[in-house]
Amino acid sequence: MTLCTKISGKKLRILHKGLLSLACAVSLPLFAQQPMKTLLVGVDHRAVTSLNGDWHYLVDQPPAKGLYTSDGRVRENGYALNTHPNISSGPHNEEYDFSTAPTLKVPGDWNTQEPTLFRFEGVVWYQRNFDFQPKPNTRTFLHVGAANYKSFVWVNQKHICDHEGGFTPYDCDLTTALKPGNNFVVIAVDSTRQVDGIPSVSIDWFNYGGLTRDVSLVTVPTHFIDDYDVHLKHDATFSPSANVLSGYVHVEGAAVGTPVALHIPEAGVDTTVETDAEGRAAFEVKAKSLSLWSPETPKLYKVQISSGQDAITDDIGFRDIRVDGTRILLNGKAIFLQGANMHAEAPYRGGSVHSDEDVKNIFGFLKDMNANFVRLCHYPHDERMERMADRNGVMIWSEIPLWQRISYDKPEVYAKATFMLNEMIRRDRNKASVILWSVSNETPNNPTRTKFLTNLANEARRLDPTRPITSALIGPKVDQDAVLQNDPLADALDVVGQNQYIGWYEGRPEDADKKTWTLPQKPILMSEFGAEATQGNHGGPNQRWTEEQQLNVFQHQFVMMRKIPQVRGLIPWVLMDFRSPTRNIPKLQEGYNRKGLLSEDGKKKLAFDLFQKTYKEHTVGKAE
Known part of the structure; x- marks a missing residue:
């Protein structure tokens, strides 16, 4: 089909x-x-039935005969049926049994839960029973926060849905498959990397597989709110006193003229609009009073949306973000982004981020560092990250996993990228903390890729015209003192990210002092720079792998960046050491990328103190 x-x-x-x-x-x-089925927005603000906890699992060793037929089709008569073979009699043709299988915690990756699966990439089957009592005039969805990379869902032996993409949520309509009393769900998750996947086969982070984020049942009325966008109206020029909110609410299954109520008590907003033929109710309303969201005052409002039998309340901040020449303006004022990159690696315990405690630890590091910004690389992170950023006044760069070696010449890969972009923006467009959508990181400079990403940047603008679009560029070579960044992709961006590793991958730390950069006349974010250092390893300022050398690299980088007038943000690589299967120097790396300002167990390196002081005193870079 x-x-x-x-x-x-x-x-x-x-x-x-x-x-x-x-x-x-x-x-x-x-x-x-990747057809866009129902994707529920604001699930974390709905009453749900959690399916987190222990799930039985079975490993489907390559070539995964339990999931795939010999010609690569999905098998409908295998493990998905969840039969219970009679081991004492009967035909010997069903050699599996979920009921006696071991368990994995959901959410969570399988790699760090089961030692034998630490480096496993392939198919693992998950199964659990649950009690359910269907209610009349309702629909029930299985909500999966993320499953890496492909997932296939059956409920009570009925194949419900499939999803491709390891970092965005999806929802499966279970209504016709559920029955009163005991039910079961089976999910096959395939983490195999593919040439035409996003990301592709080569990644410099750990390929955590499994049901890595929350799983729940969401029951809604027959006609329900599945999507909404409530934001400060983005006029051609910003007016701090305009206080006009605009957006839309979509009601799935609604007839033309269905009333939709929007109520924001603290802002004095109380209005009712009606749906059009597509179930979409657009609105524009002036708030009586409005305090704008910013890092200094991260104000959130209780936004109440209702239509018919359905209602949802979300916590939303309102702010204006735009570009003016080489400046980034937040609520009309020029800002400088002081941040760090962060992979979705859980501090202390390791594995993928999926809990409130994980997020609390990460934002504790950012606050201690005096950061006001974080780049969530190189894929959408757990929604808890954006929620915490909203509450704590930390701005976010969010991107989809287009990272090197992508098949930019294939239309089907562009289709995947577009759907992933849709899923990311749809989930997080109401998060005030998210100020930049990124379409890629470190991609090769060629016409095919440039057309692909230019089209994708324009798609992002169509989906959300209120936020600037960015990407992190790599190159050119910096073997000469004069460095010219002439990547044509910059023309498609509002804010340009520049990755460079002078002092580590290229040249010596002191070479940075002499560099003069010619960069686009747009806001420039130094989106990656740094060096590896093993925490506790000390030596001279030019002794590789020492904290002193990492510190030396950053100090010289600062000399260079002070001379680039359009630099509007510092994003060192990376906040915390993270696992990567390509980092295999014994004793120094041990399977970790060691460019963190902190070790994986939260121990500070000398460079952390440098950034903490620099950000407090604002001694590198200017907003204007």
Whole structure:
């Protein structure tokens, strides 16, 4: 089945017409097209039935015969049926049994829970029973916060849905498959890296597999709110006293003219609008009073949305973010971003980030560092990160995992990227902390890639015209003192990220002092720079792998950055050491990328203190 035959009616409202035409024209396979089914926004603000906890699991060793047939199709008569073979009699043809299988915690990756699966990449089957009592005039969805990388869902032996993409949520409609009393769900998760996947086969971070984020049941009325966007109206010029909110609410299944109420008591907003033929109710309303969100005053409002039998209350901040020449303006004032990169690696315990404690630890590091910004690389992180950033006044760069070696020449890969972009923006567009959408990191400079990413940047603007678009560029070589960044992708960006590793991958630390950069006349973020150092390893300022050398690299980087007038942010690589299977120097790396300002167990390196002091005193870079 293709996208053209599977999607009709209101589902088309989410798809870019150009992408739909592209998909139909090339007859993409179903997985490559990633049809946008229902994707519920604000699930963490709804009453849900959690399915977190112990799930039985079985490992499907390559070539994963339990999931795939010999010609690569998904098997419908295997482990998904969750049968219980009679081991004392009967045919010997079903050699599995979930009921006696061991368990894994969900959410969580399988790599750090089971030693034998630490480096396993492939298919693991998850199963659990749950009690449920269906209610009339409702629909029930299985919400999966993230599963890396492909996942296939069955409930009570019925194949419900599939999803590709390891870092964004999806929702499966279980309504017709559920029954009163005992039910079971089986999810096959395949973490195998693929040439045409996003990301592709080569990544410099650990490929954590499994049901890595929350799983729950969400029951809603037959006609329900699945999407909404409530933001400060983004006019051509910013006016601090305008106080106009605009956006939309989408009600799935709603007839034309269905009332939708928007209520923000503290802001004096109380209005009712009606849905159009697509179930979308647009609004524009002036608030009686409004305090704008900023790092200094991260004000959030209780936003109440209701329609018919459905209602949801979200915590939303309102602010204006835009670019003016080489400046980044927040609520009309120029800002300088003082931050760090961060992978979704849990401090102390290791593994993928998935708990309140993980997020609390990370933001504790950022606060101690005097940071006002974090780049969540290189994929959408757990939604808890954005929620914590909203509450704590930390600004965010969020990106999809287009990182090197992507098949930019293939239409089906562009289709995947577009759907991942849709999923990321749809989930987080109401988060005031998210100020930048990024379409890629460190991509090769060639016309095919440039066209691919330019189109994607324009798609991001179509989806959300209120935020600047960025990407982290790599190159050019810095073997000469004069460095010219002429990557044509910069023309498609509002804010340009520049990755460079002078003093580590190229040249000596002191070489940075002499560099003169010619960069686009746009806001420039030094989006990656740094050096590896093993915490506790000490030596001279030019002795590699020591804390002193890492410190030396950063000090010389600061000399260089003070001479670049359009630098509007510092984002060192990286806040904390993180696992990477390519980092295999014994004693020094031990499977970790050691460029962190902190070790994986939260111990500070000398460079952390440098950034803490620099950010407190604002001695590198200017907002204007």
